Amino acid sequence: MLAGDARGGVDRATLGNPGKYTFCFAEDEEGSPWEPLAVERGFKKGTSTVTLFAGDGVHGIIDQRSRKPESLARSLASSLKTVAHPKLFMLADAMLVVSPEHARIFRAAGWTKQRLRREIDEVLKTPGRELIRGAQNISEGMPEMFAEADLTKFRPSGLHIVHAGSAAG
Helix, strand or coil, rough: CCCCCCCCCCCCCCCCHHHHHHCCCCCCCCCCCCHHHHHHHHCCCCCCCCCCCCCCCCCCCCCCCCCCHHHHHHHHHHHHCCCCCCCCCCCCEEEEEEHHHHHHHHHHHHCCHHHHHHHHHHHHHEEEEHHHHHHCCCCCCCHHHHHHEEEECCCCCCCEEEECCCCCC
C-alpha cells in the first residue's frame, strides 16, 4: 500500500472522499456575524481550539439570488435535506460553512446563529409518513415507528454553523 492510500486496507468503503483523511479550514472569527463555534461549544472567546468532525465530502450550496435572510435560510435548508439521504433524519450531523457573501445578508438583518438554526430546523421539519421506508416509492427511509411524528433533519446539537471563506469573486 502506498503512503496515504487506504484502498483495501484501513478504509474499505466503496466510495470515499479526501475529507476522511485531511480536510481543514479556519473559521473566520473576526469577520463572522456570530459567536465562534468554540464559544458556542463552551470555550472562552480567544481560546485556540480544534473541532474534529467526521464529515462527508464538501457539498457546495449555490444561491446567488437570495437577498433576504428568510429566502437564504430556506435555500440552505433545502440543500441540507440531502445530507446522508433526503429520507434519513437524525442520522448524520452537518457542518454548514456560511460564506462572507451570505453572512452579510444575515448580519444586515440582525440574525443570530440560533435564529438561522431555528429557521433551518423549521424548514426541514417533515412529516414522518413522507420519510418512512417505501414512502414516495423509495425503499430507503425511516422505520415505520416514525410515521406519525414530525421529524427535523438533525438532532438538537447536530447542525454546526461556522463562518469561513473569502470575499466573493
